């Protein structure tokens with residue numbers, strides 16, 4: 001029987017009855033995650049996912065290690081840069097009640113796990129912006145020019 005299985009679909013009935021642990025070891029194209037949630041963030045490398053899925057009580061538990069790369073704009077200089085993502089043991093629990101027809105597509109979970117790794121103030125050099133001194137110089141110049149008050153006549 002030809003049965004197309006989406007690489008990230010988990011069948012909970014089998015896990016429930018057997019108490020099995022499903023080993024996940026997949027490398028998927030970012031397009032498999034569907035529409036990307038944010039225009040600012042682009043997943044630029046294949047996503048490697050390995051880990052386990054199992055059922056505990058009434059929950060499907062995903063314990064995943066995820067490796068990929070994303071491209072985001074620096075919060076400081078606005079240049080886009082590539083940020084490697086390396087998630088270890090990211091855990092998600094899904095109530096079995098929420099899972100329709102015993103098939104759970106983990107794509108949305110994986111997508112969310114990746115997006116949660118995006119720092120609030122991403123900086124292109126990792127811990128600080130590569131153009132920080134350049135931008136700071138520019139900002140200082142602005143501060144120094146106290147005489148310039150564009151709204152004084154309003």
Ligand SMILES: [Zn+2]
Pocket residue numbers: 074075076077078079123124125129130131132
């Ligand atoms: Zn920067």
